[in-house]
Amino acid sequence: MLAIVAPGQGAQTPGFLTPWLEVPGVRRRLAAYSESAGLDLITLGTDADAETIRDTAVAQPLLTAAALVAAEVIFGDLAGPAIPAVVAGHSVGEFAAAALAGVLRPEEAVALVAERGRAMAEASAVTPTGMLAVLGGDPDEVAAALERHGLVAANHNGAGQVIAGGTTGQLDALRAAPPAGARLRPLAVAGAFHTPHMAPAAERLAAAARDLRPEDPRTPLLSNHDGTLVTSGAEYLRRLVVQVTSPVRWDACQDTLAGLGVTTLVELPPAGTLVNLARRALPGTTGHAVKTPADAGAVRELFAVETV
Amino acid sequence: MTQTQTEPGALETVRRIIFTVTAVPTEQVSPEKRFLEDLDVDSLSVVEIAVAIQEELGVLVPDEELVQLTTVQDFISRIETSR
Incomplete structure (x- = not known):
């Protein structure tokens, strides 16, 4: 197939x-x-x-x-x-x-x-927003961390890859306190899609x-x-x-x-x-x-x- | 002194890590191959590979450096220069 x-x-x-x-x-x-x-x-x-x-x-x-x-x-x-x-x-x-x-x-x-x-x-262009890839970590902890910072899980890509979307302030806060074991990577997109x-x-x-x-x-x-x-x-x-x-x-x-x-x-x-x-x-x-x-x-x- | 011969150990380690992270078969991974164009390993997977290398070998590759590593050999060289 x-x-x-x-x-x-x-x-x-x-x-x-x-x-x-x-x-x-x-x-x-x-x-x-x-x-x-x-x-x-x-x-x-x-x-x-x-x-x-x-x-x-x-x-x-x-x-x-x-x-x-x-x-x-x-x-x-x-x-x-x-x-x-x-x-x-x-x-x-x-x-x-x-x-x-x-x-x-x-x-x-x-x-x-x-x-x-x-x-x-x-x-x-309205509010400074963006997206961040969250790689690995415990899925429940990642979800809780996103919620805590007011971020949305904009993409669920499977294979432990979640893309978070929100304001630049919220993304910065997540980067300052990442979920255990997860690696964060900013994406070069203009805003928080999805x-x-x-x-x-x-x-x-x-x-x-x-x-x-x-x-x-x-x-x-x-x-x-x-x-x-x-x-x-x-x-x-x-x-x-x-x-x-x-x-x-x-x-x-x-x-x-x-x-x-x-x-x-x-x-x-x-x-x-x-x-x-x-x-x-x-x-x-x-x-x-x-x-x-x-x-x-x-x-x-x-x-x-x-x-x- | 410049190292002209790649240690078999470093290539095998990188191959194994690439396989663990991306499932690309080891026989497809040769030093000159580029992650994105030749192996279909995108930039997020390269980050995961760097994390695995850090955890296993203690070699830290900062993000600013990571964007410049485009081939398998780049990783191998990076590992070897830290030994």
Whole structure:
């Protein structure tokens, strides 16, 4: 059983789209996605520096477009036959997942996520907030420490990895008094994503989503909200809005993937993080981090074999 | 005097720690490999590897230094310079 997953922000590196532009048709697709996003995604994915592509208003449509062009290289037109895999996205990856599953058209997903990115960048400028990775430690102690400092566990990534979100003051307080045995690592994000601090962004996303007519997913599709399979397109879209201020339960998603008997996990670009987590949370599965067109070719072979 | 030969001990130790933290098979871990690009080991896992190295070998790598360690050999060299 195959799973195809789209990563969240953090793994994008300068020039990560460059190898993909050599594949016929990709430039045209990126130009279309650039129209949808209102940004020059080609330049951003090839020439822009690390700081520029770290800006969440840029990163979100850029990552979504990257995942979609890679998926198109592997599977062809996403409006063609349904992808024979379980589909899931981590955080912003849920927008690419929406298009992979046929809930939204690819251009719609990019336009919608561009609005999410702009709105979250603006919400991040209201109060100084941020996120911090908490690695290891006793899970109950970590949870208690977050609560004590008024922080939210914004991401549950499994494998002992929790991402805390809150004001910079609260994060500093946690760093001064870390839970026993846990190592803390600040994340280079503009704000406390997946916490109530992003409420203004959720409202804007809700407004942008209002006129969309989602289709029901054509593939099994997981939700970050609780790791369950969502069979209604309207429900998935509603959850995309809710998730702006709600924790990412990637741990629950991984549990569901295990329960479904997933044996192979394919991560779209910028790949690595989810394959890394799966090595520990989903032992016995094989991970494929798709970073280049050559990786895409290898994955296409995989699917050809599995669907026979 | 510059050490030109990697001690087998340091490489084996780093391989074992990398496997414990990330489940990357030891045979895939060679000195020139980069954590992110070649092994799919992201920056948070590199932090965990540093913690394990500290606990096992007593070698402390401060965060500012950690961001500069991008290959397996970087860790090996760091361990060897502290001996």
